[in-house]
Amino acid sequence: MKSCKVVLLVLVFLVCVSCGGDMVWGKDDPLARWQPDFDPTGAKYVYLLSCVGHPAIEGVAAGYRIRDRLWRETNGQLYVDFRPLSQLGGEKDVINKLKFGAVQGMMSSSVAAANIAPKLGIVNLPYVVDTFEKLNDFRNNEKLWGPFRDAALAQNIQVLDFTGYGSYGWATTTPVATVEEGRRVNFRIAQAPVNIDSYKAWGLKFSVLPWPDVPQALQTGVIDGLDHTPIVCNISKKFTVARYYTELNYAQGLYVHLVNRKWLNSLPEELRKIFLAVVKEESHDAREMTKKQQLAQVEAARADGVTFLKLNHESDAFMREKSEQVYRIWEKKVGPSYLELVRKELKR
Structure with a gap:
């Protein structure tokens, strides 16, 4: 176990170097503050979830909040092994892994998601879904959300929801x-x-x-x-x-939450219901947090x-x-x- 931790720290260090000191790093392990306060080794089901972003961004940190809630609400049956900071590779590589189930989930940037299915590109068309209010309207309108949610089914991928990282x-x-x-x-x-x-x-x-x-x-x-x-x-x-x-x-910059459909359907029905409900609720809350974070970051930059x-x-x-x-x-x-x-x- 000790050797595994060393390997993980080396991997994180290499990611930091490759990004040119790009994000907000700690003096030691940059992800130390987000480590779980529980032992996940007894989980019956593991959901390996990737993201390129840093959890200092609220839309990325949602992955950890999903992890902790699902652990509690499934009584330790389902563990979300969340890997931000491109630990599992670049987005194009992870998309391929997701299709075949080597990775079960991905919070993909919306700009990359259009490479999976063109219909997913609609959220990045200029001046269409361009405000926080329109983003929530889009998500809450089944006529708009349904085709987006199902756009990647032919690729064995289901869109679950999305968080964000602000206005472009x-x-x-x-x-x-x-x-x-x-x-x-x-x-x-x-x-x-x-x-x-x-x-x-x-x-x-x-x-x-x-x-x-x-x-x-x-x-x-x-x-x-x-x-x-x-x-x-x-x-x-x-x-x-x-x-x-x-x-x-x-x-609006989004992290589109994608899941391997075969893995999702393999979950027992009750666990699947809990999983989908938690992702939906935490994604909604993350979008609200993103609005506040944008105001705070603009104020800090000014x-x-x-x-x-x-x-x-x-x-x-x-x-x-x-x-x-x-x-x-x-x-x-x-x-x-x-x-x-x-x-x-x-x-x-």
Whole structure:
């Protein structure tokens, strides 16, 4: 057992190094504060759950809250072996493991989830599910939620729910309050088809980079802008270099909770009911926590000297108008009737 702990600590250290000191690390084991206060060795069922994020983000920490509740409410029958910080590999690798059951669950970033089933990309289309309120409306409307939940069934994957990491905008090394100023910036965007199509439609320069490559690229000037949320930018110390943030709020960053369907169906009915109920309740609570965390992280960043900006009216209108090009591309992937329904139901 002692040797296993040593191996785990070495693995976590290597993850820290590969991320360039990217998140909030402790002096020793970065996950020490989230260790269970129970011995899971007697569990009849183990749910191996992966996530790339750091549990300092409330939407990631939900994995630990799910773990602890399920242990209590199943009387120690079900143990959620939650592995954040990419301990089980990058998202593309984990998605493949999830399909075949080598990993039973995954809290996938919403930008990566579109690679599993195109319909999952609807939550990242610009200015569609773009506020916390619309996100909850989307989740609570069965006409919208049902097709999203079932989008990956052909891949042996079920969508259970989602948590979040905040509203997307731009962290930059120079102030950006207009599209013209934005055109002088090279933005890092995620390895995701929706993002690529959006930036092409907006006519902005971008580089597709894996997340672990971002710190060095930002520090060396390979990129001078970052498409992400204020929660992630502040917690991961991106604001130490990029001292400006443009609050676009064009999409919500999500962790989509995916489960291997065969594993889910293998659970006894009573355990499965408890499992699904706990994931749903904790995901809802995490979304509420994310709203509060975003306000707190913005306030903390402002106090540290980060300048927050908004696009002027003309530039905001331009971004929204050009986003229609993205809808025309993606309606073929998600289904024109579904996209029309989502936009109509969430119009505010």
